[in-house]
Amino acid sequence: MKIQLLLFLLLITLSGYSQNKKEALTRELVSAETDRIYEKLVKIRRDIYANPELAGNEKRTQEIIKKYLLDLGIEVKTDTYGHSIIGILNGEKKGKKIAWRAEMDALPNGQHGCGHDVHMAIGLGIAEILAKNKESINGTVYFIFQPEEETFVGAKKMIEQGLFSIINPDEIYSLHVTALPVGQIMVKPNEMFAYQKRIRIKLKNELSKEEVKGLTRKMYSSLSRSQLNSKPWEIQHMSDPKIGLMNPNTIFKDYMIVDDKFNIYSEKDELFLETYLYETNQSNLQKIIPKIEQLIGEERYKDKLLSISFIQENPTVVNDEKLTKSAIKTLNGIYGSNLVVPDYGQAPYFNDDFAYFQQKVPGVYFFLGGSNIEKGIVAMNHAPNFNVDEESIKIGVRSFSSLIMERLNDKKLYQKGK
Known part of the structure; x- marks a missing residue:
């Protein structure tokens, strides 16, 4: 040698x-x-x-x-x-x-x-x-x-x-x-990765279980974004040569994934909804909270809303x-x-x-x-x-x-x- x-x-x-x-x-x-x-x-x-x-x-x-x-x-x-x-x-x-x-x-x-x-x-x-x-x-x-x-x-x-x-x-x-x-x-x-955020929505604890279920479902459907007929949350496809990361037509670009498994809990008179979001476009991050506020208003829960905040924002x-x-x-x-x-x-x-x-x-x-x-x-x-x-x-x-x-x-x- x-x-x-x-x-x-x-x-x-x-x-x-x-x-x-x-x-x-x-x-x-x-x-x-x-x-x-x-x-x-x-x-x-x-x-x-x-x-x-x-x-x-x-x-x-x-x-x-x-x-x-x-x-x-x-x-x-x-x-x-x-x-x-x-x-x-x-x-x-x-x-x-x-x-x-x-x-x-x-x-x-x-x-x-x-x-x-x-x-x-x-x-x-x-x-x-x-x-x-x-x-x-x-x-x-x-x-x-x-x-x-x-x-x-x-x-x-x-x-x-x-x-x-x-x-x-x-x-x-x-x-x-x-x-x-x-x-x-x-x-x-x-x-190399999507931006990961954990969001917390705090409401008055006055919603029924069905109302909470409907609200989280609405947030999931309204906030989620992906290319037509793609499922970027299926990470097992990341190495797929046809739709994975190495293909110019990859499904893993221009998306926002909302984890549909919300953590829902209450403390005293307050109701908390928490979940993770994954967004590829940094400029869209500042639009998330206003969009959720608008959605809650459209669902006629504006008077129930106490706050919305990111509780985890790793770079x-x-x-x-x-x-x-x-x-x-x-x-x-x-x-x-x-x-x-x-x-x-x-x-x-x-x-x-x-x-x-x-x-x-x-x-x-x-x-x-x-x-x-x-x-x-x-x-x-x-x-x-x-x-x-x-x-x-x-x-x-x-x-x-x-x-x-x-x-x-x-x-x-x-x-x-x-």
Whole structure:
């Protein structure tokens, strides 16, 4: 491997050496090293999967990650928030500063049914590839292993408690394994998910059960919006090549989904109606409350209305346009145009607190394919039969190690701040 590295360094410094040949060398070097560590990463992933830890309790997971990073010679900090870990890898020369984020916690049911175990294995793999080849990279890489993503508080708390006084990345990246075929990566500029809101309508507790049922049904039918004959709430179709996210005619664009399972309860003289809304168009969000007020008036309950408010408004993942286009170009240039597939829609229901990092640093969030239908593996997050083809670990490590190396070593990108 050292001979490969020396050859790599020699060739990329030769004057006139073409970009295509440099990309080929990057591919061969990273692919070989990924193959070498693959079984080790699978073993770690399976260990974490067998020992899931809920948000706020990621102690054992933290120790595994900490030891792995320290063994690589990476500087480690664990005093930012909760069981978070920050790994800092400095290259031989100054350059860009890039951060990679992976989540640590399991689902509330005590299972890794969302793929965070895979994400951690990929993060550790990227760390090893770059640490073993730090002589060939310029700049600094930060590895953020974040707790408490499922509760949507980990990223925000890390920031509030001084993350960016410890690190100062120019750009940040992350991924989420999902039901795409293994071997595919999907990404797009701007919103990756629909905007998620939880709304609360407070009324005088003077409506009958039938009146409440009719009102919620009216709100559902009046607020819901989708393309003709489409059902964007059927998320099992997200990877369908005919109507899924990768098709320009996807059903997962220009919609508003209203969860028809309203939480209805009363306290003293007040009646509460609560539900989740998923809207793709940010400009429509400000119209929701006035529209509900109008609807309640039309149903002759205006005098019963006490208030309408959003009680949960998590930010959504919004990819930096320039970084996303650059990442697509780089990955397809190294591994071929079939690696990154386009995304024409916005996924409903899911979201990620990576959005808080993106509010501070330009960033890109990728979907990584984890399904293999031939093996009966479907990586539909949070589903009871969620499973992941572990080849996705290899794809993730190989692809994103290469991306980070290219971003660090392109002097034009560093000098121009692109």
